[in-house]
Amino acid sequence: MTLLEVEDLTVSYRIAGGEAPAVRGVSFSLDPGSKLGVAGESGCGKSTVALALLRLLPKTARIGGSIRVDGEDVIGMRWGRLRAVRWAGASIVFQGAMHSLNAVRRVGDQIAEPILLHGTAPRSEVPERVGTLLERVGLPRWRSRSYPHELSGGQRQRVMIAMALACEPKLIVADEPTTALDVMIQAQILRLIDELVGGQGIGMLMISHDLAVLADTCDRLAVMYAGRIVEEGPAAAVVADARHPYGAALSAAFPKIGDPASRRAPRGLPGDPPDPADLPQGCSFRPRCPVAEERCAEVDPVLYPVPGGRSAACVKVRAEEAV
Known part of the structure; x- marks a missing residue:
């Protein structure tokens, strides 16, 4: 079941x-034990998608379409059932653990809170459960007595992962979980996430602007631009040979270690994603696209299938596949 x-x-x-x-x-869609990455610049809608999955958006937001977690409709879910699904059915690891943790409460109490609220373990067993969770994320049990400011950035992020795992959810949404960490700690956290997800059959949706992180961590990759998915497919294939011009630009923006040409001539992308309230006519990427044609101003392309289990929203891709 999906x-x-x-x-x-x-x-x-x-x-x-x-x-x-x-x-x-x-x-x-996402199957148990699989990992889907969502990439794109700031303002492309990645975090909005993540928050929508558990209806964590502000009251100013209006949601349409369908979201089903383990077969249940999240959008139409009553508050009581939604509260039960959060943490126990699906949980989120937010960007910037220091902003997500309560600065005046010990981390052990914060990990214990969802366990107590959802009743997934008797109260007498909660301290042992907290200690086990900390050990699973590579922290000693005694760290449960620490306050967030007494931990390093990597340790705080590990605490956030322990909280996400507290009620043994089937789905974890990781929204930029390693952005604020140095490369060594980032590698440790990514390896930890990969081991936890793969070993327990948890489905994971990981959001990041870093294609290298997603290529190393995820099975499939979806690239978002201006609120839409413009390319989707196996992560390694999308990064190595993107079929949409935006996916290609994202991949080219990261210099390749050991490649002199990449180091001496870094390629970026001029401009910014469009204002959602003032989208351009036709293809939303057209004003920044290096290969745009006149017809791109008339057509807002949908995802077209590409060989290899991939798809891309570009009129040039459709024309190439039709030949």
Whole structure:
């Protein structure tokens, strides 16, 4: 059974004078034990998708489409059932653990809170459960008595992962979980996440702007731009040979170690993603696209199938595959 199924998800925010569409018709699925990465620049809608999965968006947001977690409709779910699904069915690891942890409470108490709220273990067994969780993420049990400011950035992120695992969820959403960490700690956290997900059959949706991180961690990769998925496929293939110009630009923006040409001529992408309240006509990527044609101003392409279990939303891809 599919663990997470998202169909035609739309999210818009109320603003002065109307609505701004932050997510426009996003669809994807995730099976138990699999890992899907979502990439894109800031403002492309990645975090909005993550928050929508458990209805954590502000009241100014309007959600459409369908979100099913383990077969249950999240959008139409009653508050009591939604509260039960959060943490126990699906949990989120947020970016910046220091902002997510309570600065005046010991980390052990914060890990214990979802266990106590959901009643997944008798109260007398909770301290042992907390100690076990800390050990699973590579921290000694005595760290349960620490306050967040007494931990390093990597240790705080490990505490966040322990909290996410506290109620043994089937789905974990990781929103930029390693952005604020140095490369050594980042590698440790990614290895830890990979071991925990692979060993327990947990489905994971990982969001990041770093394609290298997603290629090393995830099975499949979806690239988002202006609120839509513009390319999707096996992670390694998308990074190595992107079929959409935006995916290619993201991949080229990361210099390759040992490649003199990459180091001496780094390639970026001029401009910024469009304002959701003022999207360009036709293809949203057209104003920044290095290979845009006149027809791109007339057509807003959908995802076209590409050999190798891939898809890309570009009229040039459709024309090439039709030949």
